[in-house]
Amino acid sequence: MSSAAEQKAVRSAAGGAPGTEGQRPRQTAVDGHRGEPGALRPPVWPGAPTPLGARFRVGPDGVAGTNFALWAGGAESVELCLFDPAGIETRLVLTELTHEIWHGFVPGVCPGQRYGFRVHGRWDPWTGARWNPAKLLLDPYARAVDGDFALPPEVYGHVRDWPQQQVADTVRDDRDSAPHVPKGVVVQDDDDWADDRRPKTPWSDSVIYELHVRGFTRLHPDIPEPLRGTYAGLAHPAAIDHLVRLGVTAVELLPVHQFAHEDHLLRRGLKNYWGYNSIGYFAPHAGYSASGTAGQQVGEFKRMVRALHEAGIEVILDVVYNHTAEAGEMGPTLSLRGIDNRGYYRLQADARRYADYTGCGNTLHVVQPHVLRLITDSLRYWVTEMGVDGFRFDLAAALARSMHDVDMLSPFLAVIAQDPVLRRVKLIAEPWDVGNGGYQVGAFPPLWTEWNDRYRDAVRDFWRGALPDMRDLGYRLSGSSDLYAWGGRRPYASINFITAHDGFTLRDLVSYERKHNEANGEGNRDGTNDNRAWNCGVEGETDDAGINALRRRQLRNLLTTLLVSTGVPMLVAGDEMGRTQGGNNNAYCQDGEVSWLDWSLLDQPGARGLFELAARLMELRHRHPVLRRRAFFSGRAQGADGLRDLAWFTARGEEMTERDWYAPAATLGLYLSGRDIPGRDARGAPVTDDSFLILLHSADRPADCVLPGPPWAGSYELVVDTSREDQAEPPGVAYRGGEMVTLPARSVLVLRVAG
Numbered sequence: 001m002s003s004a005a006e007q008k009a010v011r012s013a014a015g016g017a018p019g020t021e022g023q024r025p026r027q028t029a030v031d032g033h034r035g036e037p038g039a040l041r042p043p044v045w046p047g048a049p050t051p052l053g054a055r056f057r058v059g060p061d062g063v064a065g066t067n068f069a070l071w072a073g074g075a076e077s078v079e080l081c082l083f084d085p086a087g088i089e090t091r092l093v094l095t096e097l098t099h100e101i102w103h104g105f106v107p108g109v110c111p112g113q114r115y116g117f118r119v120h121g122r123w124d125p126w127t128g129a130r131w132n133p134a135k136l137l138l139d140p141y142a143r144a145v146d147g148d149f150a151l152p153p154e155v156y157g158h159v160r161d162w163p164q165q166q167v168a169d170t171v172r173d174d175r176d177s178a179p180h181v182p183k184g185v186v187v188q189d190d191d192d193w194a195d196d197r198r199p200k201t202p203w204s205d206s207v208i209y210e211l212h213v214r215g216f217t218r219l220h221p222d223i224p225e226p227l228r229g230t231y232a233g234l235a236h237p238a239a240i241d242h243l244v245r246l247g248v249t250a251v252e253l254l255p256v257h258q259f260a261h262e263d264h265l266l267r268r269g270l271k272n273y274w275g276y277n278s279i280g281y282f283a284p285h286a287g288y289s290a291s292g293t294a295g296q297q298v299g300e301f302k303r304m305v306r307a308l309h310e311a312g313i314e315v316i317l318d319v320v321y322n323h324t325a326e327a328g329e330m331g332p333t334l335s336l337r338g339i340d341n342r343g344y345y346r347l348q349a350d351a352r353r354y355a356d357y358t359g360c361g362n363t364l365h366v367v368q369p370h371v372l373r374l375i376t377d378s379l380r381y382w383v384t385e386m387g388v389d390g391f392r393f394d395l396a397a398a399l400a401r402s403m404h405d406v407d408m409l410s411p412f413l414a415v416i417a418q419d420p421v422l423r424r425v426k427l428i429a430e431p432w433d434v435g436n437g438g439y440q441v442g443a444f445p446p447l448w449t450e451w452n453d454r455y456r457d458a459v460r461d462f463w464r465g466a467l468p469d470m471r472d473l474g475y476r477l478s479g480s481s482d483l484y485a486w487g488g489r490r491p492y493a494s495i496n497f498i499t500a501h502d503g504f505t506l507r508d509l510v511s512y513e514r515k516h517n518e519a520n521g522e523g524n525r526d527g528t529n530d531n532r533a534w535n536c537g538v539e540g541e542t543d544d545a546g547i548n549a550l551r552r553r554q555l556r557n558l559l560t561t562l563l564v565s566t567g568v569p570m571l572v573a574g575d576e577m578g579r580t581q582g583g584n585n586n587a588y589c590q591d592g593e594v595s596w597l598d599w600s601l602l603d604q605p606g607a608r609g610l611f612e613l614a615a616r617l618m619e620l621r622h623r624h625p626v627l628r629r630r631a632f633f634s635g636r637a638q639g640a641d642g643l644r645d646l647a648w649f650t651a652r653g654e655e656m657t658e659r660d661w662y663a664p665a666a667t668l669g670l671y672l673s674g675r676d677i678p679g680r681d682a683r684g685a686p687v688t689d690d691s692f693l694i695l696l697h698s699a700d701r702p703a704d705c706v707l708p709g710p711p712w713a714g715s716y717e718l719v720v721d722t723s724r725e726d727q728a729e730p731p732g733v734a735y736r737g738g739e740m741v742t743l744p745a746r747s748v749l750v751l752r753v754a755g
Contacts, residue, residue: 041090044080047105049098052377053141053282054186056111065107066186070139071100071370072119073343074129078102079118081136082109083183091118100370112294114146114183115139119339125158125170128342128351130333132157135177138280138335140374142184142258144295145283149260149325149334154180157333169329170352181334182258182286187295191302193387199312200389201249203426203449203492203568204630207618208316209248210501211573212274213256213288218596230290231300235307243313246576246611247618250314250426252392254501256301257317258283260325260334265589268521273591274501276394277360279325279334281378284386298386305387314389316426317382321364321375322398322433328354328361344371357398357435366399366412375399375412380421390426392451397440398433406437408445416447423447428495442483449568452480452494457532459498459561460509463554463698463746464534470668471661477670478646479566481632491629494567498558499575504585506575509533510554512540516583519590527586540583549725552578552606553746556613556722557696560748563617564694566629573597576614577607606725613720613727620719620750624674626689631678638675641711647671649693653706653738666699667743671712674753691753692719697743709738713753720750 047067058064068080080092094102109115116138121131135157138145153160155177162168217223217233227233234240234251243251258280261272275285289297305315326337329352336344346355346363354362365371382388393399400410416422431440431450444450455476461467475482479491499506504515513535515527536550555578562569573579574597581587587595601607621627633646648656649669674689681687693716697703707716718733723744734754735741743749 041092042106042108044092044094044104044106046096047103049096049101049103051141052101052373053139053143054113054115054184056109056186056188059105063107064110065105066109066113067103067105068094068115068139069101069103070094070117070119070339071373072102072117073100073340073370075102075119075121075131075340077120079120079133080104080106081116081118081178082106083114083116083178087179089178109186111186111188113186114294115186116178116181116183117339123172125329125352128347130157130337130341132172132174132333132338134174135333135338136181136183137333137338138182139184140280140335140339141282141377142280143187143282144185144293144298145182145258145280145286146185146293147182147286149182149279149332150180151260151263151266151332152180155332155334157338158330160330177333184280184283185293185295187298189385191299191385193385196306196309196387198309198387198389199249199314201312201314202630204490204628205622206250206314206426206492206568207248207563207621208250208252208495208568208570209243209246209573210252210254210318210570212254212501212595214591215273215596216573219593220597220599227290230288231284231297231304232290235304240307240311240313243308244311246615247622248313248571250316250389251308252316252318252428252570254318255320255394256285256288257281257319258285259320260332262325262327263332270521270589271591272589273595274588276320276588277325278320281319281321281374282381302387309387314426315387316390316392316428317388318392318394319379320394321366321378322393322395323358323360323362323364326362328356331361343368357401357433357438358395359434363398363401367402367410372411372415376415376419376422380419383421383425388425390428392428392430394430395433396429396431396444397438398435400440400444401433401435406433406440406443408440408443413445417445442480446488449493449495451500451570452476452483452496452567454483455480455494455496455565455567456498456500459558459565460532462696463557463561464532465666465698466532467664469662470656470665473668474648474661477561477565479629479632485632491566491632492568495570496562496565496567497570497572498562499572500570501572502586502588503528504531504533504583505572505579505581506555506558507551507578507580508583508585509558510551511535511580512583514539514583515585516540517586519584519594520586520588527584531585541580548606550746552610552725553722555610556727557698557746557748559610559614560617560720560722560750561696563614563621564627564692564748564750566627566633569621571614574601576611577601578604578610609725609727613722616727616730617720624689624692625677625687626672626674626692629677638673643673643675643711645673645675645677647673647708647712649708651697651703651705651743653708667695667697667703667705669705669708670694670696671708693751693753695743695749695751697745697747697749700745702745703743704740705743706740707735707737707751709736713737713755715753715755716751717754718749719752720748722749723747 116136214229218229222238255275257278284301286293484493651667
């Protein structure tokens with residue numbers, strides 16, 4: 001801190017508990033520029049406490065203006081701050097207070113107006129009170145955000161460089177943050193979704209494609225340069241054509257809520273690329289807008305959703321309601337901390353510090369009614385006004401915590417279950433957090449699906465030859481009934497994935513065994529060490545033709561396994577063409593070619609073959625309901641011939657015994673019967689289908705395998721053979737039931753029962 005600042009007046013914490021002032025370090029206020037008031041000061045009428053946020057309207061008397069409403073429990077007063085195009089600030093006091101909501105209607109304020117709040121109250125971090133009116137605060141309900149978070153010292157509520165660092169967060173910084181932080185933007189609600197046709201794809205028919213708005217389109221050669229990396233770029237016919245040809249039914253967008261970059265990344269010249277650092281739960285991230293940031297990003301996002309819907313593709317948002325970009329007690333004051341720190345965040349018994357179940361410094365206090373309202377209002381807004389079809393909840397276990405423990409009867413889950421809007425959309429939980437008892441795979445209630453990391457681990461272990469026995473793999477391939485067959489849940493409760501944004505890409509999974517995250521600037525300490533990967537004999541890229549051929553085969557094996565498993569498959573953008581991140585398994589801060597999808601891969605024969613295989617498998621899945629069952633297998637005989645809906649076979653062509661399940665094996669046969677599939681079609685008729693035999697062989701040598709004969713099948717047609725490089729057409733080879741065939745080394749055969 002400068003010597004001039006050190007000479008400022010020293011004062012103790014305001015409003016501390018009686019008799020405790022002498023036990024606390026005395027604090028210094030650093031005064032700074034507070035901004036000049038605007039020349040024009042419009043009147044403030046009482047307005048209404050609902051809806052929260054800034055809502056433009058024309059009153060019955062014909063006067064147009066904007067109603068502002070902010071929940072700020074415990075605050076002493078609230079100032080509405082309006083900014084003109086030159087950045088000149090006009091402060092208006094909101095005098096109306098209804099149930100802890102400060103509100104007022106300002107005539108003449110129209111869409112495009114930039115604004116923020118200053119909230120007055122006690123500064124006493126020792127009791128969790130961190131009000132500081134020198135800090136301009138983003139409206140939690142802002143529909144659009146203009147500007148970037150640069151995080152200079154002025155945006156921190158405390159003096160960052162206080163000589164005594166152990167108490168730095170308790171010393172208030174009175175410098176004005178307004179010149180350094182983004183502003184909310186008043187947006188007009190003028191869109192009519194009456195002509196929009198949501199795909200409403202049933203869960204059992206869904207195939208999810210996880211993508212990053214910027215990374216998916218940034219290098220696409222057929223998208224105009226100004227649109228690359230934006231919502232408009234994703235809406236472009238070239239981008240949508242790829243999704244349609246591939247056959248996915250939904251895109252799951254990495255976070256598109258307005259987010260901020262962490263200070264430690266900015267100091268290293270990096271950015272938070274993934275976006276799991278939200279600060280505006282109603283605002284589409286302005287950095288992905290091609291049309292402007294003064295509200296235009298809202299319309300652009302809506303047009304993107306419409307374009308995807310017209311192509312039959314649903315839009316699912318990856319949302320981060322478990323924490324915010326304000327981090328822990330040493331983080332910046334951007335919004336909620338300055339509005340009511342104790343009301344919005346979980347605090348420890350020492351209220352100065354935060355309870356952190358997220359690993360990101362803070363945790364939203366979801367059991368508080370106003371926090372729960374913020375989240376559910378946001379979710380409903382994205383469904384009803386932005387057109388999205390569902391949500392994937394990052395670290396969902398943190399949202400399900402009551403006071404401390406994860407509670408499946410928590411207020412958050414209870415509210416979602418009864419909400420007439422939210423209970424009808426797709427809900428995906430990342431069913432864990434970093435706190436004690438946070439791992440909750442299989443525990444979320446009906447309505448919810450879950451990322452199934454046990455599927456990921458079992459499939460990875462099988463194809464690298466590391467499964468201790470076959471039990472776990474059997475459950476995962478058949479819908480994970482051990483996890484989800486309770487409370488009316490169905491096989492589609494399992495979101496099956498082998499890769500996700502967090503971890504190796506599919507190509508890196510077969511090219512690296514160790515993470516290579518040096519570019520992240522954290523000494524390769526970040527990212528998981530539990531990769532369950534096999535590099536096929538060489539770490540990283542190689543010119544060895546044999547190893548590269550084996551890697552391409554392993555890619556086909558992994559992709560085929562995923563798309564023929566029971567449950568909902570999730571594919572990561574670029575895995576269908578062999579995208580690499582150079583072994584970086586935590587590319588959260590890599591906004592560049594490490595993370596961007598390289599579309600030139602499709603010009604390479606191996607990558608083109610992988611894409612063609614993925615598209616053919618998705619079409620196979622679409623045509624055959626036996627591959628996307630809506631009910632769990634029973635394993636019981638379906639008729640006098642003893643044929644069951646699900647059967648498992650050894651390489652000898654014999655059904656698996658209990659002993660076989662408890663031993664490792666390199667070959668596994670999975671028989672799926674299409675006879676009398678549970679459920680009815682749209683007209684109430686029974687659902688029947690072809691039957692399939694799927695053979696998985698992970699050994700490095702070919703193996704003889706006997707195909708099950710009657711009653712399972714009299715003959716088979718080979719539909720997929722992953723040992724083949726050319727995947728443009730199905731093999732079309734026929735076999736007799738009971739015949740011995742040779743399984744190529746490390747391969748998957750998908751056979752349709754032909755007679």
